Amino acid sequence: MQIESSLENGALKVALDGRLDSTTADELGAFFEKNLDDKFTNIILDFEKIDFVSSKGIRVIVAAYKKLGGRPISIVNSNSSVKEVFRLSGLFKVFDVK
Amino acid sequence: MKKPGITDSFLLKDVLKKNEVHANRYSERIVIFLFLFYVVIAVLNYLGLYERDVPDNYQIYFALASILGVGVLAGRFIPSSAQKWVLFVAFILSNAVCRCFFYVFSTLIYTIPIFLSVAYYNKKFTWRISIVAWCFFLATVAFVRNTHLASHSIEFILFASALPQTIVLLLSALVCTRIAGLGRVLVVKQSKNAQKISQMEQEIALSAHIQSNALPLPEYATANGEMSLKAAMIPAKEVAGDFYDYFMINDFTLGVLVADVSDKGVPAAMFMMSARNSIRYAAQDAKTVEEAIRIANKLLIQNNDGDMFVTLWLCGIDIRTGLAHYVNAGHLPPILKRANGRIEMIENEPDLFLGVFESMEPRAYFFQMQKGDQLLLYTDGVTDAENIYGASFGLGHLIQVCRGDRVDVDLLCDGVVKAVHEFREGREIFDDMTVLAVEFHENFVPIYLKMDLPAKQESVSKVIDAINEKLESVDCSEENRKIIDVVIDEICVNIVDYAYDGQDGNMEVEAEIGPNYIKMKFLDSGKEFNPLLVKEPSEDDLLVEGGLGIHLVRNMVGSMEYEYRDGKNCLTILRKNY
Numbered sequence: 001m002q003i004e005s006s007l008e009n010g011a012l013k014v015a016l017d018g019r020l021d022s023t024t025a026d027e028l029g030a031f032f033e034k035n036l037d038d039k040f041t042n043i044i045l046d047f048e049k050i051d052f053v054s055s056k057g058i059r060v061i062v063a064a065y066k067k068l069g070g071r072p073i074s075i076v077n078s079n080s081s082v083k084e085v086f087r088l089s090g091l092f093k094v095f096d097v098k
Numbered sequence: 099m100k101k102p103g104i105t106d107s108f109l110l111k112d113v114l115k116k117n118e119v120h121a122n123r124y125s126e127r128i129v130i131f132l133f134l135f136y137v138v139i140a141v142l143n144y145l146g147l148y149e150r151d152v153p154d155n156y157q158i159y160f161a162l163a164s165i166l167g168v169g170v171l172a173g174r175f176i177p178s179s180a181q182k183w184v185l186f187v188a189f190i191l192s193n194a195v196c197r198c199f200f201y202v203f204s205t206l207i208y209t210i211p212i213f214l215s216v217a218y219y220n221k222k223f224t225w226r227i228s229i230v231a232w233c234f235f236l237a238t239v240a241f242v243r244n245t246h247l248a249s250h251s252i253e254f255i256l257f258a259s260a261l262p263q264t265i266v267l268l269l270s271a272l273v274c275t276r277i278a279g280l281g282r283v284l285v286v287k288q289s290k291n292a293q294k295i296s297q298m299e300q301e302i303a304l305s306a307h308i309q310s311n312a313l314p315l316p317e318y319a320t321a322n323g324e325m326s327l328k329a330a331m332i333p334a335k336e337v338a339g340d341f342y343d344y345f346m347i348n349d350f351t352l353g354v355l356v357a358d359v360s361d362k363g364v365p366a367a368m369f370m371m372s373a374r375n376s377i378r379y380a381a382q383d384a385k386t387v388e389e390a391i392r393i394a395n396k397l398l399i400q401n402n403d404g405d406m407f408v409t410l411w412l413c414g415i416d417i418r419t420g421l422a423h424y425v426n427a428g429h430l431p432p433i434l435k436r437a438n439g440r441i442e443m444i445e446n447e448p449d450l451f452l453g454v455f456e457s458m459e460p461r462a463y464f465f466q467m468q469k470g471d472q473l474l475l476y477t478d479g480v481t482d483a484e485n486i487y488g489a490s491f492g493l494g495h496l497i498q499v500c501r502g503d504r505v506d507v508d509l510l511c512d513g514v515v516k517a518v519h520e521f522r523e524g525r526e527i528f529d530d531m532t533v534l535a536v537e538f539h540e541n542f543v544p545i546y547l548k549m550d551l552p553a554k555q556e557s558v559s560k561v562i563d564a565i566n567e568k569l570e571s572v573d574c575s576e577e578n579r580k581i582i583d584v585v586i587d588e589i590c591v592n593i594v595d596y597a598y599d600g601q602d603g604n605m606e607v608e609a610e611i612g613p614n615y616i617k618m619k620f621l622d623s624g625k626e627f628n629p630l631l632v633k634e635p636s637e638d639d640l641l642v643e644g645g646l647g648i649h650l651v652r653n654m655v656g657s658m659e660y661e662y663r664d665g666k667n668c669l670t671i672l673r674k675n676y
Contacts, residue, residue: 051580052583055646081581085650088653089649
């Protein structure tokens with residue numbers, strides 16, 4: 001999985017490419033481990049090139065959310081089946097999923 | 099519904115009002131009769147054909163006639179409550195006049211209006227008329243004292259004439275008042291009964307409505323058109339003991355049935371509702387049709403204080419393959435019309451009917467429906483329908499109707515009903531009549547897939563790819579394929595990560611892909627683990643391993659079953675309508 005990040009207007013924008021499943025979730029986990037510092041106010045996850053998210057992927061994002069201590073995570077450009085996974089996990093309440 | 103008290107008095111008022119109108123008409127007729135009598139006498143007298151010793155008495159006769167005539171005419175132009183008074187006063191007045199001029203010692207003539215007043219079933223009215231009659235009588239006595247009876251002493255008139263006649267009048271009044279009172283009691287009772295009957299009729303009509311609503315719609319087709327059916331139930335009375343029903347016993351089995359309760363009318367209708375609910379309830383839990391019938395029988399016996407029973411023919415048809423299992427509980431054998439037109443009877447040794455014998459152990463038989471085969475279920479109301487000559491419709495006639503050109507189930511069902519109606523030639527229906535026609539449209543052969551792979555991460559994508567390929571071939575949308583991917587991924591990864599505690603092991607995946615469903619079985623020989631027992635995670639639990647994945651799967655599939663058998667975990671999931 002490819003992960004590209006940039007700082008835009010104080011937001012950490014992370015663009016992902018590939019499947020976010022049990023094999024790749026750890027890569028994202030490692031990325032968050034390295035990059036979660038105080039230099040941004042929120043995270044925007046760009047899911048344009050993600051067509052698959054499993055529960056492991058979600059768990060990594062939730063773990064990041066907890067570390068951020070209130071700084072919001074929003075997910076943009078997700079396709080309908082990915083949205084469905086977030087909806088069924090009850091995470092619409094926590095993340096702004098678009 | 100109106101309050102009973104109010105309706106009561108309304109109804110009674112109506113009845114009495116109606117009665118008054120009738121009584122008025124009758125009284126008027128009597129008065130007219132008397133009027134005509136006087137007119138005839140007057141004419142005869144005028145012509146010298148009828149002589150009395152009073153000179154010019156034809157004028158008196160005419161006067162009498164005119165009093166009555168005025169009474170009748172005046173009565174016509176006033177409300178009926180006043181009409182009776184006008185009629186009766188005219189009547190009594192004419193009596194008095196008559197009594198004055200002719201030697202009529204009898205009081206008989208005064209008693210007639212008293213008797214007539216009974217027709218109003220009104221004690222007060224009869225009393226009042228009696229008093230009026232007596233007053234007029236006294237007046238005539240006084241008048242006569244000054245004319246014809248001048249020769250008699252006052253004592254004689256009082257004791258020999260007025261007193262006995264008063265007693266006759268009084269007794270007549272007493273008797274008539276009593277009869278009027280009794281008559282009124284009867285009228286009140288009758289009107290109450292009439293009201294009760296009309297209430298009962300309303301209730302029966304309502305019951306019929308509830309009952310017909312309880313039957314499912316007469317037309318049905320399964321979600322993907324594998325099967326379609328048409329049914330009709332024609333009750334003999336307002337409410338029926340016959341019924342038809344259909345329901346999905348499980349995801350792929352359509353249950354259809356017709357049943358006939360041993361009685362007719364309201365008790366049968368109530369038993370029918372109970373039978374229908376018992377069977378539906380039993381069919382929900384039962385795995386087979388015979389089990390459903392056995393449970394339904396037990397339920398019905400519990401609720402059956404009367405000696406009623408129900409015969410039925412129930413069949414569960416696999417909508418994918420057309421394989422039908424049926425139980426015949428004392429019912430008539432259905433007709434199977436093959437696609438090529440051949441007629442077969444689904445005959446077997448019937449089991450006992452339902453609702454009486456605790457020990458009933460129904461057996462299921464089976465037959466295979468092919469594409470285009472139609473099954474016709476019916477009750478004895480069809481075969482036993484009689485025409486005006488007393489002949490029955492009969493099974494032969496029914497088969498003949500079925501033998502006709504191939505038509506869809508709508509026309510087949512309607513055709514049978516129409517044929518019976520035509521046969522009866524207007525003779526009333528003695529028994530409820532039920533027909534249900536069901537057709538099997540498609541033998542779909544599902545795609546089967548079986549894989550046995552090492553429980554390793556790289557196997558997961560192999561499973562996903564293999565199933566995806568098959569899903570694509572049956573036009574499953576991409577969106578649905580993605581969801582199914584998630585399901586496979588979650589379950590397989592779970593096996594890979596946890597089943598063998600890092601040891602080597604295998605996972606087996608079986609998939610069955612139908613026209614609009616996918617059924618998958620995941621097996622592993624690892625440690626026993628029932629994912630269905632995993633609680634739904636709360637927000638805080640999202641980080642805990644395992645919980646979220648199974649929660650996702652649970653929400654993405656229609657049903658999920660787990661069993662541990664022969665040392666294997668076996669998880670079966672079904673997703674419909676992809």
